Amino acid sequence: MDALSKIYRKGYNYKKSGIILNDLTSEELQQPSLFDYKNPKDDKISAVMDLINKKYGKGSIRLAGSGFDNDWKMSRNHLSKRYTSDWNELLDIKP
Numbered sequence: 001m002d003a004l005s006k007i008y009r010k011g012y013n014y015k016k017s018g019i020i021l022n023d024l025t026s027e028e029l030q031q032p033s034l035f036d037y038k039n040p041k042d043d044k045i046s047a048v049m050d051l052i053n054k055k056y057g058k059g060s061i062r063l064a065g066s067g068f069d070n071d072w073k074m075s076r077n078h079l080s081k082r083y084t085s086d087w088n089e090l091l092d093i094k095p
Contacts, residue, residue, distance in 0.1 A: 004014065052061045081089040 008014075049061050053059065081091075083089060083091055
């Protein structure tokens with residue numbers, strides 16, 4: 001009402017409205033998006049890692065988050081047929 005009394009002009013119709021702000025948190029508590037955040041040091045680190053891996057072999061240096069034992073391979077024994085993308089795997093329908 002205080003703001004309205006400052007801007008009120010006779011002869012105009014006014015409508016009551018409002019704004020609701022949900023889930024407000026401080027900047028320190030916000031989880032950064034994986035895709036939005038860009039650290040300028042990342043490109044330099046990646047370039048150095050690429051140089052080391054090129055010189056000493058793939059996987060010579062890597063991020064700790066990628067783990068140490070990467071021998072696991074996905075089992076491909078039970079793959080679904082590719083009915084829509086491979087002529088040899090089309091369904092056979094018999095009467």
